[in-house]
Amino acid sequence: MKATNLFSQGALVLAPMAGYTDTAFRLLCRQHGVDFAVTEMVSSMALVMNNQVTQSLLYSFKEEGSCAVQIFGHDPVVMADSVQLDCIKPFSAIDINMGCPVKKIVGNGEGSALLQNPTLAGKVISAVKQATSKPVCVKFRLGVDDDANVVNFAKLCQDNGADLITIHFRTRKQMYSGQANFATLPNIVNAVSIPVVANGDVVGTQQYQSLIDMGAYAVAVGRGALGNPQLFNQIKGVADTPNLLQLITQHAQLMLSHKPERVVCNEFKKHASFYLKGIKGAKPTVVSVNTAKSVDDQLQLITQFLQNTKGDTLC
Numbered sequence: 001m002k003a004t005n006l007f008s009q010g011a012l013v014l015a016p017m018a019g020y021t022d023t024a025f026r027l028l029c030r031q032h033g034v035d036f037a038v039t040e041m042v043s044s045m046a047l048v049m050n051n052q053v054t055q056s057l058l059y060s061f062k063e064e065g066s067c068a069v070q071i072f073g074h075d076p077v078v079m080a081d082s083v084q085l086d087c088i089k090p091f092s093a094i095d096i097n098m099g100c101p102v103k104k105i106v107g108n109g110e111g112s113a114l115l116q117n118p119t120l121a122g123k124v125i126s127a128v129k130q131a132t133s134k135p136v137c138v139k140f141r142l143g144v145d146d147d148a149n150v151v152n153f154a155k156l157c158q159d160n161g162a163d164l165i166t167i168h169f170r171t172r173k174q175m176y177s178g179q180a181n182f183a184t185l186p187n188i189v190n191a192v193s194i195p196v197v198a199n200g201d202v203v204g205t206q207q208y209q210s211l212i213d214m215g216a217y218a219v220a221v222g223r224g225a226l227g228n229p230q231l232f233n234q235i236k237g238v239a240d241t242p243n244l245l246q247l248i249t250q251h252a253q254l255m256l257s258h259k260p261e262r263v264v265c266n267e268f269k270k271h272a273s274f275y276l277k278g279i280k281g282a283k284p285t286v287v288s289v290n291t292a293k294s295v296d297d298q299l300q301l302i303t304q305f306l307q308n309t310k311g312d313t314l315c
């Protein structure tokens, strides 16, 4: 399958976010306008070692639709072996993480460490490409300290078989701070013939449109969608103002349908704080949700708060 069959030009993609973009959140985003989604990153080594916790991260609802699995690693053989496992079969594309700035990952020569080791990065991409018939995508950053090598890295991805690239237009040094800098986007688009997906700081139609006008094939949205899955419809100009309490409850229920309660209780507090962010007087509720011992208790706290406030709908 060609990468352009995964989603059409101008599409909105949910960017991978570890600890957030599980199947529950991806399905919610799908119901609110996202065109394509990517799993949270999973270790290729853990997959080949048959690690059950890692495999559970790949659980997907059938209704979710087309989705890419994101893997990380530095060993071309392990990366190639991982994409041939049964747990990878349900996914329509492979996304290779070459952007993660987290110390533990970089220290292992993985994620954005591969930006500094283009020879190995090329070997990883071509090994994965040869091991799968699915489209192979690569997600990376502008560079380590600056954007001087981003065009060359994009070409390297293409030359080694990547079918699509997604670029987070920040350097590794920036982590998640400062602003994304899209100055090199037109040069990248001119230098490669594969689709370029632009990513960084998109929270509205104007930013989305300006990236498309600069030549991006599609736009990936990460943090803007947290606590706000309807952002995708809103960017598309589709009216979508869900009832906040119903949305939060649905999210928790979707998580509970595929994860143990104690895991959901821990993960859901992060989502809850995004949902309640910006609502006047929400802070004590967020604090209580963080220490609540069950998802029922978390939902009860949120229900009480929203029923006593006018913030129960998003507009």
Ligand SMILES: Cc1cc2nc3c(=O)[nH]c(=O)nc-3n(C[C@H](O)[C@H](O)[C@H](O)COP(=O)(O)O)c2cc1C
Residues within 6 Å of the ligand: 015, 016, 017, 018, 019, 020, 040, 041, 070, 097, 099, 100, 139, 168, 176, 199, 200, 201, 202, 220, 221, 222, 223, 224
């Ligand atoms: C909590 C969190 C987890 C992330 N996890 C991943 C990940 O697993 N893989 C990846 O390629 N990028 C990951 N990212 C980066 C996002 O995919 C995205 O590139 C970045 O947040 C910039 O886009 P945004 O400004 O729309 O959020 C993560 C970001 C955040 C905030």
